[in-house]
Amino acid sequence: MTKHRELASLVSNKIWRTVVVAGAMLATAPACGGNKPAPVAPAPADPAPKSVEAQADDGKKAADEQAAAAAKTAEDARLLAEQEADKAAKDAAAAKEAADKKAADDAAAAKKRPRGGGDRPTGRGFILS
Amino acid sequence: MTDDLDLLGDVDPQGRDEHYEPTSPWWLSGTPLEAEHHRLMRRRSVPIPWDQSGVAKLTDAERARLAGTWTRRSEAEYLAISTFSVLAIDLVAAMAPADVISLCLRAGIDEIRHAEMCLRMIEIYSPPGAVKPMPKPGMSSLPDDPDRPKLHQALANTMLVSCVSETYATTVLSATRDLTTDPTAQAVLTSIYSDEVMHARLGWSYMRHAIEIGGQGVIDAAAAMLPRALRGVANVVERERPEGAVTEAVRGHGLMTPQEERVIYSTCVREVLVPGFAALGIPVGSALEDYGDAWAHAA
Ligand SMILES: [Fe+2]
Ligand SMILES: [Fe+2]
Numbered sequence: 528m529t530k531h532r533e534l535a536s537l538v539s540n541k542i543w544r545t546v547v548v549a550g551a552m553l554a555t556a557p558a559c560g561g562n563k564p565a566p567v568a569p570a571p572a573d574p575a576p577k578s579v580e581a582q583a584d585d586g587k588k589a590a591d592e593q594a595a596a597a598a599k600t601a602e603d604a605r606l607l608a609e610q611e612a613d614k615a616a617k618d619a620a621a622a623k624e625a626a627d628k629k630a631a632d633d634a635a636a637a638k639k640r641p642r643g644g645g646d647r648p649t650g651r652g653f654i655l656s
Numbered sequence: 657m658t659d660d661l662d663l664l665g666d667v668d669p670q671g672r673d674e675h676y677e678p679t680s681p682w683w684l685s686g687t688p689l690e691a692e693h694h695r696l697m698r699r700r701s702v703p704i705p706w707d708q709s710g711v712a713k714l715t716d717a718e719r720a721r722l723a724g725t726w727t728r729r730s731e732a733e734y735l736a737i738s739t740f741s742v743l744a745i746d747l748v749a750a751m752a753p754a755d756v757i758s759l760c761l762r763a764g765i766d767e768i769r770h771a772e773m774c775l776r777m778i779e780i781y782s783p784p785g786a787v788k789p790m791p792k793p794g795m796s797s798l799p800d801d802p803d804r805p806k807l808h809q810a811l812a813n814t815m816l817v818s819c820v821s822e823t824y825a826t827t828v829l830s831a832t833r834d835l836t837t838d839p840t841a842q843a844v845l846t847s848i849y850s851d852e853v854m855h856a857r858l859g860w861s862y863m864r865h866a867i868e869i870g871g872q873g874v875i876d877a878a879a880a881m882l883p884r885a886l887r888g889v890a891n892v893v894e895r896e897r898p899e900g901a902v903t904e905a906v907r908g909h910g911l912m913t914p915q916e917e918r919v920i921y922s923t924c925v926r927e928v929l930v931p932g933f934a935a936l937g938i939p940v941g942s943a944l945e946d947y948g949d950a951w952a953h954a955a
Pocket of ligand 2: 825
């Protein structure tokens, strides 16, 4: 076993130099400025989606504007305007429903990434025996 | 670069295997994609002398023992294909540098080649007339938390896969190679090992880069992942082994005892992983105590 311990240390020393020191550039101090160009900070992969609430507000605003416009029309157009406002409200409700569904689908899709199961973490390593 | 040459000896990391032959035709699609696949597989840095295996000198029990281990190895290599694929998704999401992403994707291809070589070793060692062990396909279970910053997830999973698992794989493969005398097994282990060096180094490089751009948040994410990553490899080392004795002849074909593996892992934690993370400013918690002498000699 003593010989094996020596082998373990010998090999570890080799890996320390060739993998860790070389990979992490440990011969140079981290984050010390130098000539390295400033790295670009990572931006989110997708623009932040509008929240469900914001989308609902948008729909309500559209409906309100249409309702206000209808109120300005002459008395003889009142029935027609009411019908239009009613339709706009219905459209807004439908749009909200669609937006809600899309947001729910997107959220579900964001959680569904390709991953396997397993109830305990399993490292890889190289199986020896 | 000098270290590379020391470590890899006469292995040319970008070399091609002019003696390449398809190793598992039954695992191919039967379409024109096969030709391009073979071109990728030919990027094997070590020629494998398949016909020089000393398998004929082994008993059936020894062959079965080796076939059992190569089955486990093929499962681990197959699992690593999806591990690097999923890690690549995390790296892309975090807008990792192009060289990190390309090496990660290439690592996935390397793992296909490793799995193929392991399958061929199962065929070589399975005793004549015996039912060949069937590898169980596995799928990566890398942690996924869509709510955390993408840089933190990419970094933490890179630590798990590359800095810890692949660095240990490199260490244990190097030690195993040293006691392997069979020419075919030696070449297969060397071939896998020469790829693993880069799989491991990619993690340490990305860790350095991520700390430089992400600062304390990245260090905290790495520190939180460390115990989980170390335990993950320990679970593999502690696992039950296939039935059968590890005789001297079996050792010559590239097997260690579980006791010896524990010493390698414990030494790797103490002399490679902990100093590496500490040098990058990552707190290592109780890693040294958890995998110290008591753990190394518990089996
Ligand atoms: Fe591998
Ligand atoms: Fe690997």
